[in-house]
Amino acid sequence: MREAQTRLLAWLAEGASIAASCIGTFLLAEAGVLDGQKATTTWSMAPLFRQRYPAIQLDESRMLVPSAVGVTAGSAMGHLDLALWLIRQASPELAGLVSRYLLADIRSAQAPYIIPNHLAQSDPLILKFEQWARAHLRDGFSLDDAAAALGTTPRTLQRRCASVLGKPPLAYFQDLRVEQAQSLLHGGGLDVEAIAAEVGYADGATLRTLLRQRLGRGVRELRADLR
Incomplete structure (x- = not known):
């Protein structure tokens, strides 16, 4: 070397x-x-x-x-x-x-290709956080609730997410929402409003904005990928 x-x-x-x-x-x-x-x-x-x-x-x-x-x-x-x-x-x-x-x-x-739970595998606390987050996508994010459920402090969770994932807990929570929304879009059985509710958003417009910000593509484009 x-x-x-x-x-x-x-x-x-x-x-x-x-x-x-x-x-x-x-x-x-x-x-x-x-x-x-x-x-x-x-x-x-x-x-x-x-x-x-x-x-x-x-x-x-x-x-x-x-x-x-x-x-x-x-x-x-x-x-x-x-x-x-x-x-x-x-x-x-x-x-x-x-x-x-x-x-x-x-x-x-x-x-668009990142698999959030693959990243979580590298650290036990992050893996537990990922599992907690997936169970609470519809409820919205609370740093205090997440830390309490994991038996750690908000500061420790923030620091661990930064060191392992390079982003704060809320940003990773959003990644999981995007991943779940993509999965539901690919399923094809729900409209955008229903998918938004499944991942914790009040309306489809908010979800559409998030998808375009994170993936650079809108709902129609993401669904068209499957055709």
């Missing part, structure tokens, strides 16, 4: 930009070249990444994150996004042409 670190630092000193995606981002992080920088990695490894490299500003919801040292990309298929990003720096037109030949859409986020 020291040899790799020395080589990476030498390349940076010569003005080179470094790119990595998926598990490759761990190599850059281990070498220390991402310290103090923004980065992304495969969403499924985000809790481990965040715990090992607290000096890096991780955002696993994004597909691509440029920084002062180069660019990092998300999960395995992020290699394709990374290659298209590098081409785009030289020629946006060429990047668009290549993406059409490869039948590859330009994806800006990993958020």
